[in-house]
Amino acid sequence: MSPRPYGGVTADRRRADRRTALLEAALDLLATEGVRGTSLRAVCARAGLNPRYFYENYTDLDALLTEVYDRIVTETADAAAQGVAAAGPGADLRTTVRSATLAALDMGRADPRKARVMLIEASASPVLRARQREARRRYTRLVIDYARTFYDVPPDADAQLHFTATMLVAGWSENLIAWLDGELQTTPSALADMFAGAAEALADHAARPEPR
Amino acid sequence: MSPRPYGGVTADRRRADRRTALLEAALDLLATEGVRGTSLRAVCARAGLNPRYFYENYTDLDALLTEVYDRIVTETADAAAQGVAAAGPGADLRTTVRSATLAALDMGRADPRKARVMLIEASASPVLRARQREARRRYTRLVIDYARTFYDVPPDADAQLHFTATMLVAGWSENLIAWLDGELQTTPSALADMFAGAAEALADHAARPEPR
DNA sequence: CCTTTCTGGAAACAGGTGTAGCCAGATGGG
DNA sequence: CCCATCTGGCTACACCTGTTTCCAGAAAGG
Missing domain, CATH: 1.10.357 (Tetracycline Repressor; domain 2)
Known part of the structure; x- marks a missing residue:
């Protein structure tokens, strides 16, 4: 969207980083807490992200x-x-x-x-x-x-x-x-x-x- | 508890009937709606029973x-x-x-x-x-x-x-x-x-x- | 008939969930 | 320096969950 960098990195890069953080957090939660314990909030919390950024990358x-x-x-x-x-x-x-x-x-x-x-x-x-x-x-x-x-x-x-x-x-x-x-x-x-x-x-x- | 019959059947019998009704309803819901769809409320509704009678037979x-x-x-x-x-x-x-x-x-x-x-x-x-x-x-x-x-x-x-x-x-x-x-x-x-x-x-x- | 017991329905409560918005503050461009 | 943008945290909403309680009415016993 906006090519303005933030924190030294570009916006697209930040988006990609957040995506991988979500993937890693989800994998970790799935393996340790099971499906029942890996809610949207829990994934975001483990990834250190806000729920808003979840919807930035995934619809569901x-x-x-x-x-x-x-x-x-x-x-x-x-x-x-x-x-x-x-x-x-x-x-x-x-x-x-x-x-x-x-x-x-x-x-x-x-x-x-x-x-x-x-x-x-x-x-x-x-x-x-x-x-x-x-x-x-x-x-x-x-x-x-x-x-x-x-x-x-x-x-x-x-x-x-x-x-x-x-x-x-x-x-x-x-x-x-x-x-x-x-x-x-x-x-x-x-x-x-x-x-x-x-x-x-x-x-x-x-x-x-x-x-x- | 109380041996007084109700509707022509004894209390123990009614209790047993409710139990089998719960079992049947749970089996049916599990097969059709899956685990996620078989909640306590749904089981009771399909069995035609109140949630109260659930706890009469099962703790959980x-x-x-x-x-x-x-x-x-x-x-x-x-x-x-x-x-x-x-x-x-x-x-x-x-x-x-x-x-x-x-x-x-x-x-x-x-x-x-x-x-x-x-x-x-x-x-x-x-x-x-x-x-x-x-x-x-x-x-x-x-x-x-x-x-x-x-x-x-x-x-x-x-x-x-x-x-x-x-x-x-x-x-x-x-x-x-x-x-x-x-x-x-x-x-x-x-x-x-x-x-x-x-x-x-x-x-x-x-x-x-x-x-x- | 009247009291006691049981019945089924509704509602309330405290959680957890997905979803979304608001806002102070940090960070960047001009 | 100032303004626009991005960030993370908090809050709120509506829904569903298990769990419990309340209550009007039906059925049975005396």
């Missing part, structure tokens, strides 16, 4: 939470894709899955708040839950597409494929939660190994031409 | 929701156990799992509200989510114990076993949700078949003496 509290969540999902997907690329184009399914999960795991370990928000807190808010379901659908479709590059799936096995992919995505999420909570005690490497093994076993089973 | 809204959820979990566990018993004591893993899941599936189909509350809505409330996590832990332990009766699991494979059981429980839940939402189009019988097959495949893989 849900808009802010959605951006927080979407950023985490994108970051995780990028990390996983980078892991896949690191495994190389000719790698087999097991090492590819292992590399991708390890990469995603490292990202979650770098900032446990993001893992908590993405896996646990997101289901407590109606809008975030819808977003979460959509993200899972995307991941599931990614797994399906990837499976087709490794196995020659018969065209009438769509349900079987969908079922298996859903199982892998959901099983991974839940085991990750259990691992973060300390219920599942293993090293990240062993965790990735177990998941890669399970993926291989399920894929082999699903790709069997005649299951009966 | 969470207490009511917990009872609703716990009843569903118990009912499902009973149905699954009955399915296991129906398969017979000498049945193999695949037919046993198939029978149990079919029985649980029938229960959910008889009252879709219960399936929705147990699988989806429960994660939106902090107390219900804690309860849900505990229920999943119970189911996971059940699966683990059951797996030990079919396979000779080496004693140092605890993490592997836990991982596989978690994967099965979570995968089943998520696929059930997908199926209820129409994303996964199959018959109940085929769904149970796919799950039994996946369980067998994962169990065979996990019980392998040397995974490498």
Whole structure:
């Protein structure tokens, strides 16, 4: 709007700073206080901002939470894709899955708040839950597409494929939660190994031409 | 308190009726409006009762929701156990799992509200989510114990076993949700078949003496 | 019939929420 | 130096929440 600087920084820059402050505060509150505790006032208070500046950047509290969540999902997907690329184009399914999960795991370990928000807190808010379901659908479709590059799936096995992919995505999420909570005690490497093994076993089973 | 009947029914009976009315109203609201829409006032309005009668039976809204959820979990566990018993004591893993899941599936189909509350809505409330996590832990332990009766699991494979059981429980839940939402189009019988097959495949893989 | 008990509805209270406006003071441009 | 702009804090509004109380009327017992 007005290009006049204030406090040595330009107006646009200040606006952007406030936006990132809001995002950081929301992420922090979501991870520590949960969805119920992260109200508009609380976010503004933690960000050191007035409620007025909230409406400057977001129309709604849900808009802010959605951006927080979407950023985490994108970051995780990028990390996983980078892991896949690191495994190389000719790698087999097991090492590819292992590399991708390890990469995603490292990202979650770098900032446990993001893992908590993405896996646990997101289901407590109606809008975030819808977003979460959509993200899972995307991941599931990614797994399906990837499976087709490794196995020659018969065209009438769509349900079987969908079922298996859903199982892998959901099983991974839940085991990750259990691992973060300390219920599942293993090293990240062993965790990735177990998941890669399970993926291989399920894929082999699903790709069997005649299951009966 | 006072044994004087009113409207032809005794006081205790009226109290019990109000309790079941509250439970029914809460179940209905949870399934249709979600956790956010099921407030104390809304529950009482749908039950046709005054807020005063709520406190006659429950100390807290969470207490009511917990009872609703716990009843569903118990009912499902009973149905699954009955399915296991129906398969017979000498049945193999695949037919046993198939029978149990079919029985649980029938229960959910008889009252879709219960399936929705147990699988989806429960994660939106902090107390219900804690309860849900505990229920999943119970189911996971059940699966683990059951797996030990079919396979000779080496004693140092605890993490592997836990991982596989978690994967099965979570995968089943998520696929059930997908199926209820129409994303996964199959018959109940085929769904149970796919799950039994996946369980067998994962169990065979996990019980392998040397995974490498 | 008259008193006691129960019923359902309304209202009040104290919080918390999103939303918006007002205002003294700080900061910058001319 | 003066004026326009930006800043943060406070306040207010209307709504919804759980929780409690009050009250007119219906039903039952003596």
